[in-house]
Structures are given as structure tokens and as C-alpha cells.
Amino acid sequence: xxxxxxxxxxxxxxxxxxxxxxxxxxNRFKIIAYKRAAExxxxxxxxxxxxxxxxxxxxxxxxxAIAAKIHEFLETGKLEYYExxxxxxxxxxxxxxxxxxxxxxxxxxxxxDLGITNLQSLEEAARKGLLRHLEGFGPRLEDKLLSGxxxxxxxxxSGRIPLGKAWEVxxxxxxxLGKHEKVLKISPAGSLRRMQETIGDIDLLVASSEPSxxxxxxxxxxxxxxxxxxxKTKTSVRLKSGLQVDVRVMDPSSWGxxxxxxxxxxxxxxxIREWALKRGFSLSEYSLGNVSTGxxxxxxxxxxxxxxxxxxxxxxxxxxxxxxxxLASKGKLPDLVVMDDIKGDLQCHTQWSDGRNSLGDMVKGAxxxxxxxxxxxxxxxxxxxxxxxxxxxxxxxxxxxxxxxASLKGSFRVLKGVxxxxxxxxxxxxxxxxxxxxxxVVAAVHSSLRQDRERITERILRVLDNPFVDILAHxxxxxxxxxxxxxxxxxxxxxxxxxxxxxxxxxxxxxRLDLPDRLARRALEKGxxxxxxxxxxxxxxxxxxxxxxxxxxRAGLSSSEIANCWSLERLMEWKKTRLSS
DNA sequence: GCCGTTTTCGGCCCGACTGTTTTCAGTCG
Numbered sequence: 143x144x145x146x147x148x149x150x151x152x153x154x155x156x157x158x159x160x161x162x163x164x165x166x167x168x169n170r171f172k173i174i175a176y177k178r179a180a181e182x183x184x185x186x187x188x189x190x191x192x193x194x195x196x197x198x199x200x201x202x203x204x205x206x207a208i209a210a211k212i213h214e215f216l217e218t219g220k221l222e223y224y225e226x227x228x229x230x231x232x233x234x235x236x237x238x239x240x241x242x243x244x245x246x247x248x249x250x251x252x253x254x255d256l257g258i259t260n261l262q263s264l265e266e267a268a269r270k271g272l273l274r275h276l277e278g279f280g281p282r283l284e285d286k287l288l289s290g291x292x293x294x295x296x297x298x299x300s301g302r303i304p305l306g307k308a309w310e311v312x313x314x315x316x317x318x319l320g321k322h323e324k325v326l327k328i329s330p331a332g333s334l335r336r337m338q339e340t341i342g343d344i345d346l347l348v349a350s351s352e353p354s355x356x357x358x359x360x361x362x363x364x365x366x367x368x369x370x371x372x373x374k375t376k377t378s379v380r381l382k383s384g385l386q387v388d389v390r391v392m393d394p395s396s397w398g399x400x401x402x403x404x405x406x407x408x409x410x411x412x413x414i415r416e417w418a419l420k421r422g423f424s425l426s427e428y429s430l431g432n433v434s435t436g437x438x439x440x441x442x443x444x445x446x447x448x449x450x451x452x453x454x455x456x457x458x459x460x461x462x463x464x465x466x467x468x469l470a471s472k473g474k475l476p477d478l479v480v481m482d483d484i485k486g487d488l489q490c491h492t493q494w495s496d497g498r499n500s501l502g503d504m505v506k507g508a509x510x511x512x513x514x515x516x517x518x519x520x521x522x523x524x525x526x527x528x529x530x531x532x533x534x535x536x537x538x539x540x541x542x543x544x545x546x547x548a549s550l551k552g553s554f555r556v557l558k559g560v561x562x563x564x565x566x567x568x569x570x571x572x573x574x575x576x577x578x579x580x581x582x583v584v585a586a587v588h589s590s591l592r593q594d595r596e597r598i599t600e601r602i603l604r605v606l607d608n609p610f611v612d613i614l615a616h617x618x619x620x621x622x623x624x625x626x627x628x629x630x631x632x633x634x635x636x637x638x639x640x641x642x643x644x645x646x647x648x649x650x651x652x653x654r655l656d657l658p659d660r661l662a663r664r665a666l667e668k669g670x671x672x673x674x675x676x677x678x679x680x681x682x683x684x685x686x687x688x689x690x691x692x693x694x695x696r697a698g699l700s701s702s703e704i705a706n707c708w709s710l711e712r713l714m715e716w717k718k719t720r721l722s723s
Numbered sequence: 724g725c726c727g728t729t730t731t732c733g734g735c736c737c738g739a740c741t742g743t744t745t746t747c748a749g750t751c752g
Contacts, residue, residue, distance in 0.1 A: 171735055175724035205725050243741090245750050280743055332752085345752090373740050388752085390739090403737085408752065415736040420728085426737055 146595070147216055148629075149183055149190050155215060156180035156208070159224060161239050162231045164246030165253070178203040181409060185462060187664025191216050192633060202464065232259045241290045243283060251276050265291050302340035303385060304622045306652020306689050309334065311385060312344050314365070319389075322359050324352045326394050331404035335458045337692030339622065339655045343378075343386035347404045353391035360389050396428050398441030402448075403427035409463025410456075417467055418451055459695035476698045479674075481691050483701035485709065486515035487684060489561065489584055489615060489647065489675035494539050495520035495529050498680040501542055501556075507681030509554050515710045517559040518543065519584045519615075524563035524571035533576040536560060540579070555710055557581040561615055566590045568604030570611070577610040582717060584647070584675075586615035591628045599631040606638045612717065613673055613705075614639065616649040616656040624653070632661055633668070640669035643720065645705050648697075650690025651677045662697035673705045 160176035182203045183190065190198065190212060198209040215221045237260060238249045252258040255276055256267055265288065267273055273284045312330050319328055325348055329335070332345030350356045357377040361369045370378040370386065378388045392400040403411060404427065418425040422433050429438040430447065441447040445455045453470040457478055460466045469475050491497035492504050499507070501518060508516040518539065521530035531539065536558075543556045550556070558580045563571035564587045570577070577583050585605050593601065605611055617635070618627025639646055646665050649656045654677070657665065662672065674690035676683055694704065701707035705716065 169724080172724050174735080178725080203725070207724055243750070247749060278743060278748065282742060286741095343752095371740060376739055378740095404752090406752080408736095411752090412736055419736080424737080428738090 146191055146629075147219065149186060152190055152212055152215060153180045153183050155221065155224065156183070156212075158233075158236055159227065161236055161246065162227050162233075165231055165235055165239070165250050166227075167246075167250065175203065175205075176208070178409065179208045181463070185464065185660050187660040187662075187667075188633060192631075234260045237261055238264060241287060241294065243286050243290060248278070251278070261291055261294070302342050302623070304652050305334070305337060305339050305341055305655065305692070306686065308341035308344055308385075309689070311365075311381070311383070312346070315344070315346060315363070315387065318363055319346065319348060319356075319360070322356060324350045324355050326350055327397060329401055331390075331401060332388075332406060335405050336407060336461060337459050337689070337696055339658060339693065343388055345404055346387065346389045347401055348389060348391045349394040349397050349400075350391050351393060356391050357389065360387075390427075392427065395440045395442060398443045398445075398447045399425065399429055400427045402444050405444075405458050405461060407461055407463055410461040410466070413463060413467050414451070417453075421451065423451075457695060459692060460698065462696070477700045478695045479691055479699050479701045479704055479707060481688055483704070483707040484513070484674065484687060484691065486513050486517070486557075486706045486713070487676050487678070487687065488517040488557075488559070488582065488613060488673045488706050489519045489649070490516060490678040490684070491520055491561075492518060494518075494531050494535060496679060501539070502546065503681055504678070504684075505546060505550075505554065505556055507678075507684050511684055511687075513554075515555040515557055515713075517557040517582050517584070519559040519561040522560055522562045522571040524565060530563065530571075531560065533572060536572075536576060536580075559584055561586050562611075563588060564601065564605050566593070566601070568601035570605070570608060574610055578721075581714070582612045583610050584613040584615045585611045587619055587628065591619045591625070593628070595629045595631055598628045599634055602628075602630055602635050603638050606635070606642050606644045609720070611644055612720065613645045613647055613675075615647045615675070616651075616654050616677070617646060618656050618658070618661065620656055620658070621653055622655060627656065627658075632664065636665040636668035636670050639665070640671075643671065645673045646670045648672055648674045648690050648694050648699075649677050650674055650686040650688075650693070651683070652686060652689055655689065655693050657693075657697075659693045659696035662694065662699065666697060666699060666703065671703050671705060672699060675706070 156176050157180050160173050163173050182201055195209055195213040198204055198212055211221055211223055235249050235253055238244050252264060256272060258264050258267055268284045268288045273279045274281050312334055316328055319325055327349035329347050331347045333341050334344055348356055353375050357372055360377055361379055365381045366379045367382045368380055370380055376390050378386060380386050390404055415425045424431040424433055429440050431438050448455045454473055454475060456466050456470050487508055490504055492501040505516055523530040523532045540558050543558050546556050559582045560580060561584045564585055565571060620627030646657060648662055674694055676686040678684045705713055
């Protein structure tokens with residue numbers, strides 16, 4: 143056995159195989175199979191190295207051949223098939239395939255005809271004007287490739303951005319577009335609408351009978367750097383921030399099919415179109431065509447389209463190309479939590495530690511957002527960087543909270559809490575006699591996240607065994623596109639959390655989104671219950687709640703499983719029974 | 724290479740846009 147391999151490494155291997163096979167010119171369905179397998183692993187809530195080879199085959203899209211390859215790779219750290227493949231097709235061609243406009247055919251072409259195997263030699267050939275002589279190439283493409291190479295070097299082609307950031311950008315664009323008089327309807331689409339944790343580009347769908355006018359307007363917006371492409375119904379622009387925005391304009395009569403198509407994901411769309419075909423209908427973004435009669439059916443909303451196809455409406459967050467169509471056909475989709483279900487926020491910070499606003503302001507912020515209760519959870523003192531509170535501070539804060547509650551006369555309830563630091567051995571930073579006086583206790587790991595799996599797992603399990611801990615904050619500790627989460631054995635963590643009824647947090651901070659949806663789904667399967675918390679360090683950050691709700695919906699969570707959807711009475715009753723058990 | 728409410732073999736979504744063409748291939752989603 144070599145060092146452990148993560149799912150990420152298996153996904154990367156399968157993706158590389160797919161691209162190499164494309165360059166090789168293999169059967170395209172074989173290529174799709176590798177890509178599908180990689181995608182399905184990406185949304186898996188369990189580490190592959192915890193599964194036996196037979197169990198790998200239970201993952202959709204993974205059959206005998208790919209299971210055997212994954213198994214070999216996990217066991218030996220190598221894959222003979224891959225080594226043979228790269229002996230035939232140079233691995234360095236993968237870097238060419240990452241360039242915009244360079245797909246497998248063109249990569250093969252420059253390699254086979256000009257012997258080009260890396261970015262430098264491609265750039266040289268383009269500068270010398272050698273590429274334009276290849277079949278299907280020309281001067282325009284040569285220019286595009288050169289600028290693509292340059293942008294890649296300058297890292298100007300932005301990678302995926304966090305969901306929260308994408309919503310900020312989209313919000314402005316939607317507002318601007320909404321003012322255009324020819325815009326009849328407008329909606330976010332794509333991964334943004336599906337609330338995926340990171341977003342590659344922003345997709346917007348517009349209904350209008352004058353597409354060209356709308357698209358010209360889009361290209362003229364002040365945030366736009368340049369127009370990547372513009373056709374009759376579709377335009378893509380790059381913003382000054384580097385982010386790409388795709389706008390598709392459709393006739394309002396096609397709104398239902400168009401929004402369905404443009405929301406995806408790709409795999410869900412493939413499945414829904416196959417599902418429609420089995421029923422004799424061909425689905426496109428324009429309409430649903432009856433294959434035998436040629437009759438076209440139009441849907442002005444998504445709901446009626448799904449219902450026509452003998453399904454119930456599938457919320458965008460569940461359109462992941464998993465088992466959602468099968469569940470929808472049986473009416474077994476979960477009843478997903480919605481923003482209106484949220485009654486309180488169970489993690490926030492004030493000026494008592496590293497928050498920007500006073501306790502009173504945070505309470506006002508929560509009331510303004512229609513909440514009924516707010517748990518104050520300043521950091522405990524071990525987290526020096528955050529100016530954490532001592533037990534004496536907590537006592538004084540408690541008095542402030544009592545006074546606030548007295549003045550609020552029951553219209554809102556401020557709850558006493560803390561985000562208590564978990565030390566490296568799993569011991570808490572505050573005494574039990576302090577913790578037991580609080581309404582709810584949130585425990586969090588902020589340090590030594592890089593401990594090996596056994597050690598960090600034992601550490602978290604010890605926290606879950608502590609009878610005073612009610613909530614485990616941001617369980618993995620990851621920071622999106624910045625820091626990987628802890629490598630804990632989540633199967634054991636979730637089993638223990640379910641046993642002890644410690645609530646798993648879905649932290650809605652755009653930097654975190656933790657638990658991630660794939661792990662939250664797994665936790666749900668293990669019987670866990672949850673909270674969705676903003677972790678607000680200022681009043682405006684209380685608006686992060688919708689991001690957390692999006693992640694929860696992707697995980698298939700209902701309000702009954704989320705403690706801050708409960709009434710205050712039920713929440714406090716729950717706490718009481720925990721203390722007495 | 725995967726998969727099964729037409730199938731264990733023969734299928735495996737559908738269209739926009741660009742640059743190269745002179746009717747289309749390649750890329751992208």
C-alpha cells in the first residue's frame with residue numbers, strides 16, 4: 143500500500159484518460175463513460191478507498207472495467223492501462239487540450255502533423271504561421287490560440303469562483319438587465335441556479351422577442367471587458383473581473399423548455415432527454431416534439447414540462463444527473479427546505495470577539511430578516527487570532543443578553559452560546575461548568591486540521607461524545623478554493639453524530655459552505671440532523687443564509703431535519719432532553 | 724465502457740456559434 147489516494151486524484155486520472163482517449167480517436171461513448179464516472183465520483187460523499195471493488199460498482203456509471211482500474215490505482219498508486227496509454231499518446235498533450243478552442247481533434251492534428259506536444263512549441267508554430275496550413279485551421283484560429291496561450295500564462299482565464307461571489311456578480315447583472323424594456327423575463331441558470339458550490343461561468347436566461355437588442359445591451363454593460371461570441375440568440379462576454387457570462391435569449395413561449403435546458407446539469411439534461419425519447423418525445427430548448435406526429439408542444443414553465451413527462455417538478459438543486467429522475471417518477475423526491483422555513487441563526491459573532499457589529503446590532507439584523515431567535519457564538523479564548531472570549535467575558539455577555547431579552551419582551555429571543563475551540567487532542571477550551579450555563583454550545587476545529595485521518599477522526603469523535611456539545615461547526619474546516627478540509631473518516635463521524643444527536647452544521651459563509659453538499663447528503667443517509675448557520679461576523683453577512691439553504695437543498699434536506707427550522711420551543715425542548723439523557 | 728419498463732446486445736441528447744468551408748467539422752455547454 144502506498145500513501146492514501148483521494149477521490150480527487152481518482153477523478154483526475156479518469157478525466158485524463160477520457161481526454162487521451164478523445165485525442166486517440168476512441169469510441170465516443172467509451173469516453174463519455176470515463177467522464178461520467180469521474181463526475182459521479184465528484185458528488186460522492188464517501189472516500190473510494192473505504193469501498194471494496196464490488197462496492198465501487200454500485201456507484202452509477204462505474205462498471206466492471208472502471209471499477210477494476212480504480213481498485214488497481216488505489217491499491218498500487220499506479221494504473222498499467224494509463225501507462226500504456228501515455229506511452230502511445232504523450233501526456234503533455236493534456237495541457238494543449240485545456241486551451242480554449244483546442245479540442246481533441248485539433249490537438250491530434252497539431253501533434254500528428256507538426257509533432258507539437260507542448261504549449262511552447264504550439265506557440266512557436268502559431269507565431270510562425272505554421273498552424274494555418276493544417277486542415278480546418280486558419281489565421282483567425284491561430285490568433286485565438288495565441289491569445290489563449292497568453293491568457294493561460296497570465297492566469298487571466300479565471301478558474302471556478304465561489305457560489306457567493308457569483309451570486310453577487312449575477313445580482314448586479316440581473317438588476318441591470320431587468321431594466322431593459324425588451325426583457326420580459328429573466329432568470330439565473332446553469333450551476334448558479336443549481337447552487338453548485340463553485341461556478342465556472344454565469345449563465346443567464348432572458349425571455350424577449352427582440353434578442354439582438356438585448357444582446358447588444360449586454361455587451362455594452364460597464365462591467366463587460368470584451369465579447370467572446372455573439373450570435374442570434376446567444377452571447378458570451380468576459381467581465382473585467384475575468385468571469386465569463388453566457389446570456390441566452392429565447393422567445394417567451396419556450397421559457398419552460400429553455401430554462402430546463404439552460405439550467406442543466408448536462409448529465410441531467412441527457413437523462414431527461416433520454417427519458418422523453420422513451421415516451422416518444424424529442425426535447426430541445428425550444429419545444430417538446432412528438433417523434434411520430436412531428437407536433438411541437440410548448441411549455442411556458444418548467445413545472446408543466448416535468449409533469450407532462452410523468453415526473454414531479456425537480457428543483458434545480460437536485461438536477462445533478464444522479465437518481466433524481468427515478469425518484470421524481472415515483473414521487474419520492476425529498477420535500478426540500480426553503481428560505482421561509484428558517485426561523486433562527488445558530489452561529490454569529492459580535493464585537494465580543496472578532497465580529498464587526500455589536501451584539502445589539504446583530505440582534506436587530508436578525509429581526510430585520512424575519513428571524514425569531516439568534517444564538518450568539520463568539521469564539522472562545524484559545525483562538526487568539528479572533529480575540530476570543532474568556533469564561534468571565536461570557537458571564538458578562540450573558541448579562542447583556544438577559545437585558546436585551548427583557549427589553550424585547552418575547553418578540554424575539556437572543557440565545558447564549560459560544561463557538562468553543564477544540565484543542566488538538568479533542569478537549570474543549572472551556573470548562574463544562576461554563577458550557578452548561580449556555581443555551582447551546584457550538585464546537586469548532588480551527589487548528590491542526592492537517593492531522594492524519596486517525597488522529598483527527600478520534601479528535602472529532604471525542605467532541606461528539608462531549609454531552610455539552612450541541613452543534614459541530616463547519617465540520618471539515620475547508621476554505622473554498624483555498625484550503626482542503628480535514629481528512630477525517632466521515633463515515634465514523636456521521637455515525638457518532640447521529641448516535642449522539644449532535645447537529646452537523648452547514649456553514650453558509652461563502653468562504654466555507656461546510657459541510658459540502660456531498661457530505662451533507664451522506665450525513666443525512668447516516669441519520670444525522672443539521673443546522674444551517676451564517677457564521678455572520680457582521681449584520682450584512684446574515685444574508686448568506688440563502689447559500690446555506692442552497693447547499694442543504696442539494697443534499698436533499700427537509701426542514702424537519704434542520705434544527706433552526708424548528709420553533710424556539712422545540713429547539714429548547716430538544717436541548718433539555720439532551721442534557722437529561 | 725455502461726446499462727436494461729422495447730434490449731445481457733445495441734443502443735447511448737440536442738443545438739448554437741465560429742471559422743473553415745462551399746455544406747461542414749470542431750468546440751462548447
